[in-house]
Amino acid sequence: MSRIPLPYSQKVIDLFRNPKNQGRMEKPTVTAVAGNPACGDMITFYMKINDQEIIEKITFESYGCAANIATASIVTEMIKGLILKDTWKELTWKKVAEEVGGLPSVKFHCGILAVGAVKRAIRKYYQQKGLIPSWIPQKLTFEEKQALEEEELAEKLSKK
């Protein structure tokens, strides 16, 4: 085991300094949160979804490190204007990590959490409609599961 200072990419620092699509949204179609303050890592996405199931507008709020802020910000740019089905299929934490110029391995979970939050939002959107399309599996996806595990672990440790 060793420790090094976090070698964040230029892109992570740029997004940390100037995050895009940041802030709360009035009357979003759907909101989803992943992580919690005990994790030290928490993201909220606000989405406006139109009748064609396109993400018309997306904003975020984030409590976390520079990687958390940067990944949340890049995700908003990556999926804005996309149709929900494509978002679900194409958005992976690896792509998010690539888009921010790579993440230090201890920060992979930030990308995972951001994608987990998006998938939660999409799932919630269809649950609210009461009509879950066949391309959304009943079982949680990797990122959703990871987000849940992180939340539960932090919850458990902080109560010790």
Place this chain on the structure above:
Amino acid sequence: MVENVKELIKAHEGIKHEVYLDNENSTIVPTEIIEKMLPYYNKQAYGNPTLTHKPGWEAFETIMDSAQKIAKFIGAKILEEITFTPGATEANNLALMGSVFSKKDSGKKIVISEIEPIDVLHVSDMLKKFGFSTIKIPVDNEGFINLEKLKEAVDKETVLVSIAAVNNEIGTIQPVKEAVKIVKDKNPDTLFHTEASDAYGRVRLDVRDLNVDMATINSYKILGPRGIGALYTKEELKIERIIEGQIGTQKLWPGIENTPLIVGFTKASELTFKDFESNIDHIKRLRDRLMKGIFENLSEVKLNGSKNDKRAPDNLNISILRCEGEALTIELSLRGVYVSSGSACSRRLLQPSHVLVAIGRKFSEAHGSILMKTTRLHTKEDITYVLEELPIAVNRIRGIVGSTGVD
């Protein structure tokens, strides 16, 4: 990866002013100290202190003279009680392992506090492999050890108690003298070690008055060079060496002594103790100014540690709620203010500082903690600058947090 770091450093171009407050983790070494060290590399005393020639004798004389001075600063009786080590980590390893190995026939129990520095925690964990068990004494919400629990914990089997004189994270000054008395009353054979790196040069530290058997001190915590520390071991105390090699002038630590670093450590000590009272006064005044300014300018802030005079004069540890610590350290760094945060990221979760958890801070409070230590090199202008930049940085981070980070 290194390319990224080069870019990160470049991102700091154009900083107006720089204030280094991360003196817990490393310090600036004043030029005066470096200049004192330099001749020992190539002008004088550059020989091996165990050898019979002029540069060797000079080195021997220099090291003994340094040990004598440091012995005096901590109230030790003779210079042989000082062992220079390559840092406090090594001194703590020597203290813990060397003492329990030498007493393994008398018992296998170690007692430490819940808020000991990482060195002590890790060594005591490692000693499990050798059959030793450790009891951790709890602390109250200001970090003071529970003396009742200490009394209960020590028994005939206890070979060692290790309690830091001043906590490195929250600056709590422990009642070491009382603790030693409690321990010795219950078992006179139990050895008492204190990690005193954060006490040395900040509070009165007199090893004979405290009646400790061993004490660790560290050069870089008093603006000396890194890579040198010392362990005080009471005259009559026999502990084991923990590493083997060519025996030098010191019984407990083999290898060739690093004369220039020893000189730097000694010079740093002299400068610290030369105007001790006024140095402390200066450090404390700046720390208090910083603390007051933070509480006046920021909402949702909590002080970690003691509010009263049982707090090291240089230490300021605060939790800034709804503001994650790592993000804040980066934001501050980009503004020329260098501090550290109490939480460190592991693969899955942010690990809160064990000290902050022990004093009852919630995880979310620990995650927003920053640690700052003032030194005699800081000026009033430095503190003014920090007080200008900190609220801007916190407000920017809190702006991104919005309503998300509420526990």
